[in-house]
Amino acid sequence: MSTHSDTMPHTVTDLYQLVYISHITSIGLSGASTLNDIAEASVNANKANNITGILCYGNGCFFQCVEGTEQALTDLKNKLLMDERHKDFKILDFSHIEKRRFKSWSLRSIVLERWLFKDDRVKKLMPFKPYEWSEYESEKFLSLLQEYYEKQENDTVNDTQPIKYNALGLTLNKVVGEHQAFLLIQAVLGALVVIAVLWFLLSTTM
Structure with a gap:
């Protein structure tokens, strides 16, 4: 994925982004508030480590982009690899960037089944199957997330989750x-x- 230019001098060299996808596990599905638990814990931890980003869930898959120092993201990646609530962890990008996409969000989470109906460009990427996407499609989706962020950047409470949701409930509704x-x-x-x-x-x- 491409990095993003900034008007600031090229002095901040230790800013990276980690983009990954994974599948939710039966352990994750068994928790009635798995996604809320992840979001709430991540907001606190990310604030402490100056990490920002966004987490998406849809069709049994996670798509996350987080930004911070290389060491902070490496530590986070190692924790994510040990998390039994997801599996098939696949890194799409781990590279230097010059500007944060989501600088005001310690972690915003989105359920795509709710969000996709608001943007026709997102609908074209549905059903949500990020493992089948090309690099271009992943980058396009990330750009749409950045646009979503920019529209809400002036929110007074940036880390408040826009909705409450139940991973198991969403999955059962889809299956049924x-x-x-x-x-x-x-x-x-x-x-x-x-x-x-x-x-x-x-x-x-x-």
Whole structure:
């Protein structure tokens, strides 16, 4: 991914960005407030380490961009690798930048299922499958996130999460929506099995 120029003299050399994707795990899904927990803990830790960035979730995938010193991001990366709430950790970019994209956000989190309906350009990248994206598509998505940030840069409380959400609830809603017929058939078959077992037990006792 390309770096971004700044009008400031090229004196700050230790500013990097880390962009990665990962899949949520069953452990992550089992927590009713996994995404909120991640966001709240990250805001506090990132403030202490002068890290800024954004975290996106959609279709069972995380997409995150964080900015800070090389050492701070390396330490964060090592912690992320140990986090059992996600897997298939893949770094898209870890490089020097001259300017932060999200300088006022210790970490803003976005659920794409809610956000995508507000921007037709984001819709074109849906369903959210970042593992299948080209480098150009990943950079395009990151640029759209930066535009989203710039529109809200004047918010008085920058680190307040825009919505509350439930990772498991979102995932179950998606699954049920896509597989209603299958689930209905399974429910009917299950009911028939229960009826058959009860009929057999009653017939043997008569």
